[in-house]
Amino acid sequence: MLILTCPAQLQRLEATLRRSLPLALPVLGAVMNINRGNPAEFEVAVDSWPDFGAVLARHSGKVAMGDGWKELGCWGALGTRIGLLRVETGVVGSPWGHWGGHSRLDPDVRVGSLSPAHVDLLNKTWPYGGNDCSRRYLAEVLRLFPNLCLQDGAGQPISWALTNHFGMGTHGYTLPSHRRRGYMQAVMILAARRAQAHGYPSFG
Numbered sequence: 001m002l003i004l005t006c007p008a009q010l011q012r013l014e015a016t017l018r019r020s021l022p023l024a025l026p027v028l029g030a031v032m033n034i035n036r037g038n039p040a041e042f043e044v045a046v047d048s049w050p051d052f053g054a055v056l057a058r059h060s061g062k063v064a065m066g067d068g069w070k071e072l073g074c075w076g077a078l079g080t081r082i083g084l085l086r087v088e089t090g091v092v093g094s095p096w097g098h099w100g101g102h103s104r105l106d107p108d109v110r111v112g113s114l115s116p117a118h119v120d121l122l123n124k125t126w127p128y129g130g131n132d133c134s135r136r137y138l139a140e141v142l143r144l145f146p147n148l149c150l151q152d153g154a155g156q157p158i159s160w161a162l163t164n165h166f167g168m169g170t171h172g173y174t175l176p177s178h179r180r181r182g183y184m185q186a187v188m189i190l191a192a193r194r195a196q197a198h199g200y201p202s203f204g
Contacts, residue, residue: 001045001056009049010035017055021201029167030057032200039144040165057166105186108153114160116142121157126171138162141170148191150183159183161191167200 004010014031017024027044034042034057043060046052114122122138123129129138141147141162149160159174161184169191174184192202 001047001054002049003043003045004049005043007035010044012050013044013046013052013055018201024055025201026166026168027055027057029200030165031055032167033145033165040140042165059165105150105182109158109183110151110155111190112149112151112155112157114142114147114149114157114162118142118157122160122162122171122173125173125175138171141165146194148187148194150187152178159187161187167195 004013010031014028014035017028017031021028030042031044033039034044041060042057045056045058047054116139119135119139119142122142123131123135126134126138128134141164145163145165147160147162149157152158157175158178161169161172164170169188172184172187195202
């Protein structure tokens with residue numbers, strides 16, 4: 001495999017992958033993150049250049065091991081869904097109107113971002129969480145990539161979605177006591193709009 005480091009090659013790869021959506025969505029997000037500052041220190045490798053047939057995106061600290069990639073201390077890929085970007089804090093409610101004909105969002109609910117202080121809540125509520133590896137992963141995602149959450153009147157998160165290394169959403173969750181109010185739908189719509197505004201495709 002050939003690791004691409006030239007900015008012109010990486011830009012060309014991004015353009016080529018865009019023409020192969022949605023199939024190329026997971027690797028496109030990683031290439032876009034690399035081309036926009038590479039916050040997670042990823043690298044991308046192709047089987048040949050410029051006519052490639054396979055593309056791999058990985059942490060530059062990973063080494064090939066059997067059928068997957070091993071990173072010091074953690075194995076495996078963690079789930080992904082839809083691309084997101086950070087939004088600024090603002091009031092949610094009547095300006096958004098109705099969501100799919102359902103009731104309005106509570107006017108006390110605000111749009112915000114999660115902080116590293118929320119990593120234990122995320123690790124507890126994520127289906128793949130509850131261990132040290134998942135906690136490190138979630139802490140890294142919070143530190144490096146945008147996220148979006150809805151907060152109650154006291155500023156506590158009630159519904160959220162994170163962005164992962166591949167420019168896709170991961171760990172979307174609404175606290176059980178706040179479900180069936182349209183909060184996750186609001187998070188996903190906002191996230192998709194923000195993603196598109198920053199050039200990231202959104203599918204879902």
